Amino acid sequence: MVLAFVLDERTEAFRTRVAQTIASALPQDIRTQVADQRVDISRTDQATWQSLLNSFGWGGVGIPVEYGGPDWTDEEYFVFSRELGRADAPRPPLYGLKMVAPTLIRFGTAEQITRYLPDIIAGRAFWCQAFSEPNAGSDLAGLSCAANKTGDGYEITGSKVWISEAHHADFTFGLFRTNSAGRKQEGITALVVDMKSPGITVRPLPNYEGTHECNEIFFDQVKVPNSNLIGEEDNGWAVAKFLLGVERFDTAEVPRSIATLRHIRARIVALEKQEYGVEHVRELKVRLARLEIDLRALAAAECRYVLGTPQHVLTGTEPSLLKWLGTELQQDLLELLMDAYGEQAQAGLPAAHSKPDATRPVEGGFAGRAFHRYRTTTIYAGSSEIQKELIARTILGRRS
Template sequence: MDIRFTPEEQAFREEVRAFLRAELPEALAARIREGKRLNKQDQVFWMRKLSARGWLAPGWPVEHGGTGWNSVQKQIFEEECFAAGAPRALPFGLNMVAPVIMKFGSEQQKAHYLPRILDCQDWWCQGYSEPGAGSDLASLKTRAVRDGEHYVVNGQKTWTTLAQHADWMFCLVRTDPQAQAQRGISFLLIDMNSPGITVRPIITLDGEHEVNEVFLDNVRVPVANLLGRENEGWTCAKYLLTYERTGIARTGESKALLRRLKIIAAREQRNGRPLLEDPLFRSQVAELEIQLMANEMSNLRLLATVRDGGVPGAESSILKIKGTELRQALTWQISKALGSYAVPHLEDELGYAEATPLHEDGASAFTRYLDTRKASIYGGTNEIQKNIIAKMILEL
């Protein structure tokens, strides 16, 4: 799969490749390729490398420290980073709360928070979902009661990604319990070191500690940390979700997975011939490649809209659905290509202190397969995205 680029765009691709060759340690790239979870130090190390080059925030306006890249350059940068095995810059500060601060924040909030995000001083997490408010986010019950110059916050958030490392959380809270649904919600910026915050791990299907429960017990948050107007936080929330769902498409990662699938299928044998020569398997790979190309074109169109001053709309829900489904399908196809080598080895049950992979791709393939199961749930389930498309685009 290839898209024709101008000589200038090809030159930019070479510039990105040269940067990655010079700055990305092979040991770090190997951890990505092997499907291993990175620690906070690994993430911060790479994000600071990007920040020093001025490449950490491609989606930001130039006046706030963005790159000024067009949509094609952003796509090239993403592709090359995934191809090289570079860590993905964490989106919570850069691509989620930062655009909301730029849009709805005061000048003081912009001056304080944006440089700290760009310099990797603050690690952010997202306080949206609750045990009874996932897809139906507007039913959230976490309360914030005004007490002088503070809000007193009580409630629980769940599935909070990397909250164990976070310095700050952008959080939806109910400030008017009498208002209907979305109308009584506010958007608060909460210091995770505040007294009354407890973070408890949730261990996911792949055995990793990535998500958490966050309990807020009489947490005092300065009124100055309110983003936008009180009781109008749903406007901020919707604005943020369009950026989150656009980023979830992750076409660069899918293209890297497709390349990996082709390499494995060309090497693995079926009846004495490469698996990629099997007509059925080859047609399945071709179908995935066609879908990926279509999704990439749609993503570029949406990025062009943002470049020209627009805001991602309901179309981002299409990218979210197809992007997550493609990653799930690609990791499943890789696992199929590896066959029994992709079967997990449960070291606790087998009595081993550490699992020994039976195949160089086996462990990482199955880890990625398990990890992508959640992709169609987070950021708003794909079922909810279909409802948005039906209502906002098809007007049904």
């Protein structure tokens, strides 16, 4: 088995149960879309899968048991994530469950946790993250979308851009400018905004390959009550740093890269059976071997950070390191996948010409779409350059 880890008897039994449950429960049309590297899975399909996970008691993965999560060990959570990738199953909701929920548990009030977490876990409510702006992307502290204080809350006017899943979202978790005095990291406030509020306009930003994932959000005097304030006013930068740290741990997406590795190997086997271009196939195999070594190293590092290192020993650079190396490796794997399919990889561009269908086999078109779509991974959640700077500042700062 590729990238296998030695598990104790209890964890191996858990892994087997998870694998069997996913295999029997995952609808084939949803599996096909994930295997086809679709990033435009409908809200209905996402909700269906999350509801199924919740029915097994797995809806709150990654959340402490006292807040509705399963009573799992770190090893069981790690194994669960791997099995989702192996089965071509959708990952848990990234923005609501993986990012907003931990942030609410850390900074939110008891009332906010009670109000929002059950619907996130059950797949009844979907979220997006409203951070980036036209002039504030990697330089997030430069954001200017204003939330002006009113008698009973805030009034937001401005815009956000590159907001994934905003067209599906019931709520957005956003950063807004409440004070312009002092350092630019100061005067930022974290707010929850109901996406059905009057004054909100969502405009789609179609991806190059034809899918719809990102959007612009325009706020025109949108009212937000005081009860939607997360943490303290003007202290949203601390909230943002926590949330981005959580996000960067997941953007390495090792399970997805393992699945891509499997697709590449299957394609190479098919080419060998067709006796297609011996030299070309040999080159593909050499590149695959090198990338598999890199992926094994990344997977081992992630395993060590998650399972094998006491929290007090971690330097704080681990999320940035995983994000930087994981996303660049992901792009290299998808480039190899596209090269392995050759001209067939362009068959799915734009995606509108290749609608997902449960009866359609996964063909080469998905490779071209995936390659173009995931060029963005080294930019979002902080570019590779930003991650390197964060790592350098942390390590060199500790040594000085």
